[in-house]
Amino acid sequence: xxxxxxxxxxxxxxxxxxxxxxxxxxxxxxxxxxxxxxxxxxxxxxxxxxxxxxxxxxxxxxxxxxxxxxxxxxxxxx
Numbered sequence: 367x368x369x370x371x372x373x374x375x376x377x378x379x380x381x382x383x384x385x386x387x388x389x390x391x392x393x394x395x396x397x398x399x400x401x402x403x404x405x406x407x408x409x410x411x412x413x414x415x416x417x418x419x420x421x422x423x424x425x426x427x428x429x430x431x432x433x434x435x436x437x438x439x440x441x442x443x444x
Contacts, residue, residue: 397438401431409427
């Protein structure tokens with residue numbers, strides 16, 4: 367039950383660290399990472415375990431993060 371939450375937390379931590387190290391000069395990417403962290407935290411608070419609701423919520427967070435990241439990278443290339 368807690369393994370999905372732990373795996374999500376570890377993955378999120380790596381994403382945040384990678385984002386901070388590789389894109390320290392890109393505040394838009396840092397904002398995406400913060401929003402993703404808040405989204406994942408909200409998912410964990412709303413569900414009681416690693417059920418389907420948690421997985422769907424987490425998948426939406428990842429999708430939103432990927433869209434945000436793509437937009438932030440496009441802004442960085444302008």
